[in-house]
Amino acid sequence: MTTTNTPSSLTQYLDTYRRIGHVTVPNIFDDDIINAALDDIKIWSRQQIEQMDQKQRDWYLERQQNTDDADDADGPVLRKLDDPVYHRAFFKNLAAHKPLIDIVESMIGTGEGVSVCFSQVFFKPPSIGGPKPVHQDNFYFGPNHIDGVVTAWVALDAATIENGCLYYGDTTNLGPIVEHIAPPDEPYNLQVAPDIASQTPMTPAPVPRGGVSFHHGNTFHQSSDNRSKHWRRAVALHYVNHNTRFTNPALPYDHTKLVPTPPSPPPLSPATPATPATPATFP
Numbered sequence: 001m002t003t004t005n006t007p008s009s010l011t012q013y014l015d016t017y018r019r020i021g022h023v024t025v026p027n028i029f030d031d032d033i034i035n036a037a038l039d040d041i042k043i044w045s046r047q048q049i050e051q052m053d054q055k056q057r058d059w060y061l062e063r064q065q066n067t068d069d070a071d072d073a074d075g076p077v078l079r080k081l082d083d084p085v086y087h088r089a090f091f092k093n094l095a096a097h098k099p100l101i102d103i104v105e106s107m108i109g110t111g112e113g114v115s116v117c118f119s120q121v122f123f124k125p126p127s128i129g130g131p132k133p134v135h136q137d138n139f140y141f142g143p144n145h146i147d148g149v150v151t152a153w154v155a156l157d158a159a160t161i162e163n164g165c166l167y168y169g170d171t172t173n174l175g176p177i178v179e180h181i182a183p184p185d186e187p188y189n190l191q192v193a194p195d196i197a198s199q200t201p202m203t204p205a206p207v208p209r210g211g212v213s214f215h216h217g218n219t220f221h222q223s224s225d226n227r228s229k230h231w232r233r234a235v236a237l238h239y240v241n242h243n244t245r246f247t248n249p250a251l252p253y254d255h256t257k258l259v260p261t262p263p264s265p266p267p268l269s270p271a272t273p274a275t276p277a278t279p280a281t282f283p
């Protein structure tokens with residue numbers, strides 16, 4: 001069973017999104033779709049790990065490899081993978097799912113459709129998944145219209161405070177894009193400067209499996225360690241409207257990887273073969 005977006009529910013989601021910069025919507029994807037997504041990720045992960053050089057392993061794999069509690073981990077444990085929507089037919093279809101796109105278009109649409117400008121799978125394995133520092137997606141993308149970017153964060157497992165759900169800085173969507181810095185040994189890991197981040201209260205946003213947490217490109221967000229015995233896997237779909245260009249990206253942005261969502265998407269279907277991963281750069 002998936003969500004039906006009535007005009008009144010769309011209005012409520014949009015109102016919350018505009019007011020505080022994020023909103024969580026349950027039941028957008030049913031169990032069969034989430035299981036198929038996890039199956040596809042499992043196949044893709046094995047292929048990607050086999051192909052990675054040392055630099056990629058350092059970036060994509062969890063540093064701490066204590067997998068005692070990770071019941072379906074049977075080797076190196078991934079931290080993230082980049083661009084499933086670009087590389088995997090299943091995820092291209094998932095990103096075009098009508099109930100999801102109806103909400104995305106209500107938030108950023110111009111009537112000409114939207115594209116996925118980047119996507120990521122976050123693994124956050126039991127006990128070893130590490131934190132993601134406070135950042136704004138718009139700092140990475142550098143759009144000419146700050147309201148032209150929204151992220152749909154799809155929970156593949158229930159995301160809880162214990163396993164490292166997202167936290168948001170309520171109303172930071174209404175403020176500016178702020179200075180970010182990166183640790184010297186992790187130049188891609190851009191984050192809000194500590195003096196600004198420490199002044200911003202952050203609110204947890206638990207999401208049920210199959211639900212989606214939407215956030216504005218300017219909204220401060222972060223996630224904490226996974227302190228539980230449960231996975232916290234998610235796929236983040238970053239959408240942009242067709243009026244918006246990335247005129248000031250913080251890191252090199254590959255415009256050829258924009259994936260437009262089709263006006264009449266095909267139904268979601270099982271996994272298809274992957275193509276090789278490229279090195280990570282974006283949030």
Ligand SMILES: O=C(O)CCC(=O)C(=O)O
Nearest residue numbers: 122132151153223236283
């Ligand atoms: O899932 C996470 O821990 C980080 C997600 C994130 O930063 C995003 O979706 O923009």
